[in-house]
Amino acid sequence: MDLIDNLWLGFTVAVTWVNLLFCLIGVLVGTLIGVLPGLGPVTTIAMLLPITYYLEPVTALIMLAGIFYGSQYGGSTTSILLNMPGEASSVVTCLDGHQMAKNGRAGAALAVAAIGSFIGGTVATLIVAGAAIYIADFVKTFTSVEYFSLMVFGLVAAVVLASGSVLNAIGMVLIGLFLGMVGTDLSTGAQRYVFGVPMLADGIDFVILATGMFGVAEVLANLERRIRSGQPSAIRNVGRAGLTRAEWKQSAPAIWRGTLIGSALGVLPGSGGMLSSFASYTLEKKLAKDPSRFGKGAIEGVAGPESANNAGSQTSFIPLLTMGLPSNATMAMMAGAMMIHGIVPSSKVVTDQPELFWGLIASMWIGNVLLLIMNLPLVGIWIRILEVPYRLLYPTVLLLCCIGVYSLTNSPQSILFMLGFGLLGWMFMKFGCEPAPLVLGFVLGSRMEENLRRAMLVSGGDAWVFLQRPISLVFLVCAALLLILVVLPSFNRSREALKEG
Amino acid sequence: MQVSRTRAGQGLGAGLMFICFGALGLWFGRGLATGSAQEMGPGFAPALVCSGMVLVGAIVLVRSLLRGTDAIEAVSARAVFGIVATLGVFAATIGSLGLVVSSLVTVAGACLIEPRLRWKEVVLLSTGLSVAAVVLFVFVLRIPFRTWPV
Numbered sequence: 118m119d120l121i122d123n124l125w126l127g128f129t130v131a132v133t134w135v136n137l138l139f140c141l142i143g144v145l146v147g148t149l150i151g152v153l154p155g156l157g158p159v160t161t162i163a164m165l166l167p168i169t170y171y172l173e174p175v176t177a178l179i180m181l182a183g184i185f186y187g188s189q190y191g192g193s194t195t196s197i198l199l200n201m202p203g204e205a206s207s208v209v210t211c212l213d214g215h216q217m218a219k220n221g222r223a224g225a226a227l228a229v230a231a232i233g234s235f236i237g238g239t240v241a242t243l244i245v246a247g248a249a250i251y252i253a254d255f256v257k258t259f260t261s262v263e264y265f266s267l268m269v270f271g272l273v274a275a276v277v278l279a280s281g282s283v284l285n286a287i288g289m290v291l292i293g294l295f296l297g298m299v300g301t302d303l304s305t306g307a308q309r310y311v312f313g314v315p316m317l318a319d320g321i322d323f324v325i326l327a328t329g330m331f332g333v334a335e336v337l338a339n340l341e342r343r344i345r346s347g348q349p350s351a352i353r354n355v356g357r358a359g360l361t362r363a364e365w366k367q368s369a370p371a372i373w374r375g376t377l378i379g380s381a382l383g384v385l386p387g388s389g390g391m392l393s394s395f396a397s398y399t400l401e402k403k404l405a406k407d408p409s410r411f412g413k414g415a416i417e418g419v420a421g422p423e424s425a426n427n428a429g430s431q432t433s434f435i436p437l438l439t440m441g442l443p444s445n446a447t448m449a450m451m452a453g454a455m456m457i458h459g460i461v462p463s464s465k466v467v468t469d470q471p472e473l474f475w476g477l478i479a480s481m482w483i484g485n486v487l488l489l490i491m492n493l494p495l496v497g498i499w500i501r502i503l504e505v506p507y508r509l510l511y512p513t514v515l516l517l518c519c520i521g522v523y524s525l526t527n528s529p530q531s532i533l534f535m536l537g538f539g540l541l542g543w544m545f546m547k548f549g550c551e552p553a554p555l556v557l558g559f560v561l562g563s564r565m566e567e568n569l570r571r572a573m574l575v576s577g578g579d580a581w582v583f584l585q586r587p588i589s590l591v592f593l594v595c596a597a598l599l600l601i602l603v604v605l606p607s608f609n610r611s612r613e614a615l616k617e618g
Numbered sequence: 619m620q621v622s623r624t625r626a627g628q629g630l631g632a633g634l635m636f637i638c639f640g641a642l643g644l645w646f647g648r649g650l651a652t653g654s655a656q657e658m659g660p661g662f663a664p665a666l667v668c669s670g671m672v673l674v675g676a677i678v679l680v681r682s683l684l685r686g687t688d689a690i691e692a693v694s695a696r697a698v699f700g701i702v703a704t705l706g707v708f709a710a711t712i713g714s715l716g717l718v719v720s721s722l723v724t725v726a727g728a729c730l731i732e733p734r735l736r737w738k739e740v741v742l743l744s745t746g747l748s749v750a751a752v753v754l755f756v757f758v759l760r761i762p763f764r765t766w767p768v
Contacts, residue, residue, distance in 0.1 A: 333705070337698065
């Protein structure tokens with residue numbers, strides 16, 4: 118069977134010493150930063166992007182992916198022990214996870230989170246492996262008309278399903294698209310917004326933009342916030358790790374339901390883990406015989422969402438790897454990492470770079486095994502790491518960003534550009550605008566323009582062509598429906614609720 | 619935490635910011651040929667995107683004036699200047715003083731931003747990170763950095 122051959126190929130790539138090592142490094146770093154408050158996966162990936170330049174592409178992606186899903190494991194640890202989500206998608210885990218910890222069942226909560234995440238991750242990895250070829254084959258029939266509409270849909274969905282103001286997010290996407298156009302125009306050779314700066318002639322460097330917006334800006338925002346608040350204290354008494362028979366019976370179905378919900382929602386652009394875990398929590402509460410237990414330490418409230426967010430984080434690779442469409446900021450970082458190595462993320466990755474694609478998939482499963490094995494025995498260490506104060510962390514982040522960017526460009530000017538993007542990103546946050554949609558726009562900018570151009574050239578300047586092709590029409594109608602949805606008050610209320618956790 | 623809503627809040631800033639971005643893009647892109655819909659020039663897409671920014675900015679601005687938005691959090695001058703100075707120090711020293719010294723002063727400078735400063739930590743952290751940077755970038759990744767001042 119094809120799938121087995123392909124998975125075999127994947128494992129031969131993933132199970133080499135170098136790739137296993139970087140998978141391990143990835144999940145360790147991921148768990149670490151998932152645990153550490155004030156340092157998220159996007160910041161970390163941005164910070165490490167320059168280093169990946171010196172690795173093989175598949176090794177680089179294996180490590181970055183490990184950071185991403187590893188951080189979800191780590192994030193649940195802090196949610197349970199500290200009532201503080203180390204990572205956005207584990208907000209929901211706080212509700213019952215921390216209550217369980219207060220009831221002396223922290224060990225059980227951590228165990229069920231790890232097991233749920235593992236099952237979710239494994240099933241979702243299989244789904245990615247099974248679905249990827251078919252989706253990629255389908256996408257390959259697309260012409261530039263369908264591609265353009267697909268990207269419009271992707272951006273709209275990312276904007277609508279993400280948290281925060283939709284209008285601001287649209288504005289940020291536009292700024293991102295605009296920044297993506299800086300440099301030499303691909304088809305005419307004209308210089309756009311270069312201002313005689315040689316560094317801009319090839320366009321704005323993704324690494325500089327990413328380290329600035331997610332590294333420097335985050336540190337700046339955190340420093341400002343820190344000057345006001347203190348540190349919370351952790352629950353140290355973890356208790357027995359094993360689950361009782363009753364707890365098993367309660368959590369097993371929740372894990373399966375969470376896995377299914379997460380896998381399905383993870384594919385949607387813009388959602389990532391947060392929507393999945395929230396949806397799973399709501400479902401578990403609805404299905405429970407006694408909903409009043411929720412919020413007081415119900416184990417399903419940990420098992421479901423944790424499985425869902427890990428499943429979702431695996432399937433969120435589907436749009437990127439099969440269509441070249443990054444669905445959230447982390448995936449945009451992965452796209453950036455691929456582009457550093459000259460690989461354009463598109464449906465061609467599956468066929469042209471099978472070692473990369475299947476190697477990455479196989480490594481995701483290996484990474485999940487590593488996380489399951491490591492997580493519980495190492496909980497003690499993670500708790501101690503929580504006490505690493507931010508005042509030791511941020512100089513490290515700043516230095517890594519600086520050296521990383523300098524190592525790629527060898528010019529002090531690039532540091533100033535990074536600083537500029539940092540200040541810009543900080544200003545965005547001050548005005549209530551998330552920088553994530555901007556990166557999505559930036560990554561897609563030039564490809565969208567090229568496809569628009571080609572589509573219009575072939576159609577003879579007739580924009581109706583986007584509505585005449587059925588697949589393109591479907592994408593645009595879906596995009597329009599999503600935008601209409603936002604205007605509806607009831608949908609807006611649930612978005613707000615999600616935002617507030 | 620109660621956040622007050624005000625007309626001069628985040629929405630006002632965001633709206634003005636989008637409008638400025640769009641307007642600057644249109645202004646500096648005015649020399650780029652837009653071409654026709656069939657054969658787009660290099661200025662077509664930027665003009666489209668920048669007009670979109672101005673439009674979105676205008677809507678955000680009007681809405682914020684009508685309904686009010688969350689207030690903008692206070693700016694900490696210490697943090698902003700600290701970051702600018704830290705990165706400036708790195709950019710100024712890395713070329714001439716080399717990785718070891720540059721890392722030392724950059725980390726030490728960064729530590730100064732934090733108000734609850736502990737000198738022993740600053741010394742340990744900056745030396746530690748400086749050594750780690752050399753090991754990682756020069757020995758492991760083999761990037762041809764200048765390590766010491768000339």
